[in-house]
Amino acid sequence: MYKVACVVLALFAVAYAVPSTYDTEHVWKAGNLSYVVPYSAIVGGYDPYGFTIYVGRVKYSNSILPARVVAETGTAYFNTETESSKLLVYDILVAERDVKYKWVRSFDGFYEKGAVAVGTTVKNERVFCCRAKTDGGVLIGTLLLSSQKVCIIKHESLALRKFDKYEVLVAQPKINGTLY
Template sequence: MYKLICLLVVGLFAGALCTPSTYDTEHKWITGNLSYPLTSSVIVGGFDPYGYYTYIGRVTYGNNILPARVVAETGLAYFNTDKVSYKLVAYQLLTTQPTLDYEWVRSFDGNYEKGAVSVGTTHWNERVFICRAKADGGLLIGTLFLSLKNCIIKSEDLPLRQFDKYEILVAKPKTN
């Protein structure tokens, strides 16, 4: 009986550690790529150094779900981990909802802001949030891991930037 209980406890512990990343289901995300028309309900997140508007997106990279800055004209989603950056053509876009208002709130040092929008979780089951900061001539969307306490922004032609002061996207119930 003791062996069975130990085996069960070890199995539960291993199962918890092997939890795959999960998507945020609180907000409405739609599939996007260059062949889909851009709807009016997608949310602008900033602009890149080349003058393109960037939209709030998310991508799956390995076992992580990460925020992305999507340039609709090129059909590319730029995203980064805490060390490297990539681009993909498969992504999802955040859209407005009739019951929520989205706004950017100033934050710092990994503080959790009430209503912060999470894109999902990492492979180690940490929630990942959407942040942005002014960098290299643009207002760029980045990745916020609360444990690292920085908004991390990187793209292929820009150096890795870590901001301890940034804006975080929050969702608030609409008031009439």
Template sequence: MYKVACLVLALFAVAYAIPSAYDTEHVWRAGNLSFVIPDNAVLGGFDPYGFNTYVGRVKYINDILPARVVAETGVAYFNTPTVSSKLLIYDILLADRYTNYVWVRSFNGFYEKGAVAVGTTAKNERVFCCRAKTDGGVLIGTLLLSEKLCIIKHETLPLRKFDKYEVLVAQPVNGTIY
């Protein structure tokens, strides 16, 4: 009986120990306040203070999450369905000559062809970049297809969930074959 219980416990631990994974399909560069934002960084919107924000990603506990990076402060803001926070270490998305990044209107967790995933959660669910107009800015948020909502929070303002939003999509430049 002891061996069976240990085996069940081990299988349970393995099933829930799936690590999150970073996206390797797109070009990401490590960043912080010490690094200059590259010219080919993908613009994500602007915050309530008027600063441009760039598409980034952060590792938070066991999840890889989208972030809005403010170059002037070197801070990356991110959200989960329950938590909003900021980090000083992040990756920033860079455009290349073979890919155009565009924001496409979407709704209710619909999967847009070419949607940019920053990585996965600890439960191996892909996490996508979304954005919406809120709180005096156009802010990047977190889109989990299972949640069917774009989740955005800015500093002390309440957490907001949007069923209509824009999602970041990578489109190949004419003639490029993926």
């Protein structure tokens, strides 16, 4: 009876303990207000107040989510499927010598080749960086290709918006200075 209970408990733990994981394919630098923004940080847009937004990521509720980092305030704003929040500890995406990052138009959850994933959700679903023009700025949002198929963006007190047309951050490798 003891062995059966242990096996059942172990199966239960495995089923409910799907951890979120960070992207290890790209270079991410730790950030907060006391750190200098890296020279090669990837720009993601601008907020309604005119601040430049950098591409970032945060860990929230056991998920890794894209974030729009405002260096002047040291704040990372991010979106889940239902809410928006902010954190003061985050990672910033930086360019490598052999990779070029660019924003590519996309729609309806179409997978763009080379799309940058920041990590995974607690459900082990990959999370991608997207952006759209809204609320007086170009804001970074959350893209869940396997479930939502829309770019989810919310800024401060404004309503949560879901865009079926958006841009996706894509990484293109450079070999000997040539993009592939």
